[in-house]
Amino acid sequence: MNAVIYARYSSDSQREESIEGQLRECREYAERNNMTIVGTYIDRALSAKTADRPEFQHMIKDSAKELFEIVLVWKLDRFSRDRYDSAHYKHILKKNGVKVISAKEHISEGPDGIILEAMLEGYAEFYSAELSEKIHRGQKENALKGKNNGGGVPLGYLLDKKAQKLVIDPTTAPLVVEVFEKYADGKSVRSIVEDFNARGLKTKRGQPFNINSFSSLLKNRKYIGEYRYQDVVIEGGVPAIVPEDLFNRVQERMEKNRHAPAMAKAKEDYLLTTKLFCGKCERMMVGESGTSHTGAMHYYYKCSGAKRLKDCDKKAVRKDWIERVVVRLTMQRVMDEEKINRLIDAILVMQEQEDTTTPALRSQLAEIESSIGNILKAIEQGIFTPSTKQRLDELEAR
Numbered sequence: 001m002n003a004v005i006y007a008r009y010s011s012d013s014q015r016e017e018s019i020e021g022q023l024r025e026c027r028e029y030a031e032r033n034n035m036t037i038v039g040t041y042i043d044r045a046l047s048a049k050t051a052d053r054p055e056f057q058h059m060i061k062d063s064a065k066e067l068f069e070i071v072l073v074w075k076l077d078r079f080s081r082d083r084y085d086s087a088h089y090k091h092i093l094k095k096n097g098v099k100v101i102s103a104k105e106h107i108s109e110g111p112d113g114i115i116l117e118a119m120l121e122g123y124a125e126f127y128s129a130e131l132s133e134k135i136h137r138g139q140k141e142n143a144l145k146g147k148n149n150g151g152g153v154p155l156g157y158l159l160d161k162k163a164q165k166l167v168i169d170p171t172t173a174p175l176v177v178e179v180f181e182k183y184a185d186g187k188s189v190r191s192i193v194e195d196f197n198a199r200g201l202k203t204k205r206g207q208p209f210n211i212n213s214f215s216s217l218l219k220n221r222k223y224i225g226e227y228r229y230q231d232v233v234i235e236g237g238v239p240a241i242v243p244e245d246l247f248n249r250v251q252e253r254m255e256k257n258r259h260a261p262a263m264a265k266a267k268e269d270y271l272l273t274t275k276l277f278c279g280k281c282e283r284m285m286v287g288e289s290g291t292s293h294t295g296a297m298h299y300y301y302k303c304s305g306a307k308r309l310k311d312c313d314k315k316a317v318r319k320d321w322i323e324r325v326v327v328r329l330t331m332q333r334v335m336d337e338e339k340i341n342r343l344i345d346a347i348l349v350m351q352e353q354e355d356t357t358t359p360a361l362r363s364q365l366a367e368i369e370s371s372i373g374n375i376l377k378a379i380e381q382g383i384f385t386p387s388t389k390q391r392l393d394e395l396e397a398r
Contacts (some may be wrong), residue, residue, distance in 0.1 A: 001034070001035050001036070001069045001070055002035070002036050002038045002067065002068040002069055002070070003030055003035040003036065003037055003038065003068055003069070003070035003071070003072045003101075004037070004038060004039040004040065004041060004059065004062075004067075004068045004070070004071055004072065005022075005023060005026045005027070005030075005037060005039075005040045005041070005071075005072050005073070006040075006041045006042075006055075006056065006059055006071055006072070006073050006078060006079065007019050007022040007023055007026070007040065007041070007042045007043075007073075007074065007078060008022075008042070008043045008044075008053070008056075008078045009022075009044060019042060019044070021074075022073075022074035022078065023040065025074055025103050025104065026072045026073070026074055026103045028103075029072065029103035030072060035070060035072070037072075038067060038068055039062075039067070039068070041055040041056065041058060041059040042055055043055045043056055059071065060089055060092060060093070063092070063093050063096040063098045064096050066096075066097070068098065069097060069098055069099065070098065070099055070100075070101055071093060071098055071099070071100045071101070072101050072103060073100065073101070073102055073103065074102070074103050074104055075102055075103075075104050075105055076100070076102050076105060079100055147163075147164045147165055152204075153166065153204065154166075154217070154220055154222055154223075155172050155175065155176055155203065155204060155217060156168065156169055156172050156173040156175070156176035156223065156241050157169055157173075157222075157238070157241075165238075166222070166238045166239070167239065168239050168241060172204075173241050175196075175201065176217065176223060176241050176242065177241060177242060177246075179192055179214060179217060179218065180218065180223070180242050180246050180247065180250050181246065182195075183218060183250050183253065184246055184249045184250050184253065185290075186290035186291035186292060186298075187290060188289055188290075189211050189214050189215055189218075190211060191288060191289075192214060193209045193210060193211055193214055194308070195307075195308070196209045197209055198307075198308035198309070218250050218254060219251075219254070221247075222238050223240065223241045223242040223247060224240050224242055224243075224244045224247045225237065225238055225239060225240030226238075253291065253295075256295060270287035270299075270301070270319065271323050271326075272285070272301065272322065272323060272326065273286070273287060276301055276322070278303040278304075278305065278306075278312060278314050279314070280303070280312055280313070280314045281303065281305045281311070281312040281314065283303055283304045283305040283312065284304050285301040285302060285303055285304070285317075286301065286302060286304050286307060287299065287300070287301060287302075287319070288300045288301070288302045288307065288316060298318070299318075299319035299320070300316040300317060300318060300319055301316065301317050301319055301322055302314075302316040302317075303316075
């Protein structure tokens with residue numbers, strides 16, 4: 001008879017070598033009982049409490065192809081530790097003419113075998129539930145003692161492998177405090193991320209920082225010494241990095257931002273983005289925002305050299321002030337009566353020309369208006385560069 005072997009190991013203190021042991025004993029059983037092994041299905045590090053196992057499902061599907069008559073397992077708990085799943089999938093196999101046989105557990109064909117198989121499956125489910133309870137109890141005890149229960153080690157900490165406890169990392173802990181202080185002082189998460197990445201700082205995995213990593217960092221109560229495991233909360237379970245009052249200020253600001261109106265949370269429109277340059281180092285001025293101690297948002301343009309490279313001492317300028325200056329001076333420079341009349345005359349001339357030229361003229365006018373509009377946004381503290389003035393004169397002449 002043709003047979004396949006199904007082998008599995010989970011995290012229940014088993015190793016990869018246990019698979020080889022299962023396969024060896026199943027092959028020996030097959031040889032003693034005149035079975036021909038035509039395939040193997042192996043699930044590694046997957047629990048038998050669930051049927052969501054790729055190779056297990058592959059085997060169930062293949063059973064309909066009439067390639068084998070027997071599924072050989074080392075023990076029945078390799079097949080499933082859930083009685084209902086076991087009964088369900090054995091029923092499918094039975095309809096496909098396939099039987100499940102245990103290499104280590106001798107189960108007869110008669111009524112006694114039915115009772116024995118049910119008992120073995122019940123014991124497998126009991127063992128799984130008991131093991132889960134023991135693991136939970138052990139992890140709860142670990143939490144009460146401040147021991148690590150696995151998972152990632154947060155930025156600012158190291159894992160003392162001998163004691164299995166988190167200890168402060170003197171290299172990265174100051175960065176954690178810096179993140180909290182900057183956010184509490186009104187900096188946005190995005191601006192903090194950009195600053196850290198511009199400085200070449202990396203996450204524990206050697207990757208650039210991102211908004212999600214900082215957002216979760218700012219909510220992590222481990223930084224005030226609080227260790228949580230499910231419903232267990234241990235004050236002082238880990239060494240604190242951030243003062244509690246600073247942590248609370250950050251939570252208050254995050255909560256305020258979460259409930260802020262949609263318009264207030266929307267991205268601010270910086271009129272002079274890509275058009276405004278530093279009068280000292282000539283680098284681009286970029287938008288920046290901050291929150292005052294009253295919770296009010298303020299918006300600025302800041303030299304990118306001063307913001308990221310720290311090699312320019314140009315101070316930030318208020319967004320509303322510089323934009324008003326630019327608009328006022330632009331209106332004085334461009335939108336006087338003489339220039340408006342020239343534009344009107346040009347439009348009237350267009351209307352008097354043949355219809356065949358109208359589309360082209362309209363397109364040309366749109367381009368001129370667009371160009372003038374762009375130049376209106378290109379004024380900075382120095383107002384005009386020589387090339388900007390030359391281009392504006394050319395457009396006005398047209």
